[in-house]
């Protein structure tokens with residue numbers, strides 16, 4: 001029997017590459033998208049490349065009332081869940097438009113945290129599974145240019161840290177992914193430094209290794225240099241940091 005991945009965010013470039021890393025190893029995949037028609041091309045591509053089953057399910061992560069029904073409607077409890085859903089939003093707009101700020105917070109934090117938390121209960125009862133949340137280095141320290149998105153990712157990072165701490169003796173693995181810059185639809189048009197920028201496939205392969213490899217990984221920076229970059233950024237004293245334009 002092949003193992004099953006639940007991939008939340010099938011239209012994401014990182015999500016598609018991650019699902020590809022799993023199907024390449026013979027896994028079956030349950031994909032979700034808030035607009036399933038928009039994800040059909042990705043589903044068909046994965047199905048054509050893999051021997052396992054690839055199905056598509058509707059899920060909007062801001063519809064938290066629907067989470068219990070969504071999980072009980074799945075054909076089976078997956079072995080691993082990876083949530084890549086996210087929305088960068090626009091910082092300036094979020095400063096004046098509370099609905100926009102709320103959407104960014106709910107999409108990056110509330111929805112993924114509540115959904116992964118619910119699945120964690122079920123994985124814990126079973127005594128196995130891997131839970132992967134895609135967070136961001138933006139959550140490591142708030143910056144003027146994107147602190148609404150960063151705060152939401154910081155919330156997700158803290159949630160996953162607590163979940164990992166609580167489940168450490170249960171056979172359930174919890175992995176936090178901080179991709180750094182990745183060349184995707186989200187960053188289209190941005191000038192990205194090549195050394196700090198990963199391709200979606202790199203992220204997918206790093207997630208598979210961290211979640212399914214023999215050596216447990218808790219928090220991964222896809223390009224290891226990001227760990228150093230963020231160590232430096234986090235160590236800048238606040239009186240200096242607040243004067244920087246970041």
Ligand SMILES: NC(=O)c1ccc[n+]([C@@H]2O[C@H](COP(=O)([O-])OP(=O)(O)OC[C@H]3O[C@@H](n4cnc5c(N)ncnc54)[C@H](OP(=O)(O)O)[C@@H]3O)[C@@H](O)[C@H]2O)c1
Pocket residue numbers: 009010011012013014015033034035038059060061062084085086087088107134135136137178179180181182183184185186187
């Ligand atoms: N690209 C980067 O440089 C980078 C860096 C650090 C972290 N990340 C994180 O990596 C993850 C994937 O990002 P990406 O670069 O692959 O960007 P992306 O292609 O824009 O993917 C974002 C995904 O989130 C989905 N989504 C947004 N709101 C949703 C909702 N309410 N319900 C369900 N799905 C929803 C989108 O679906 P629709 O197609 O329906 O909009 C899409 O599948 C995100 O969490 C992002 O924050 C990205």
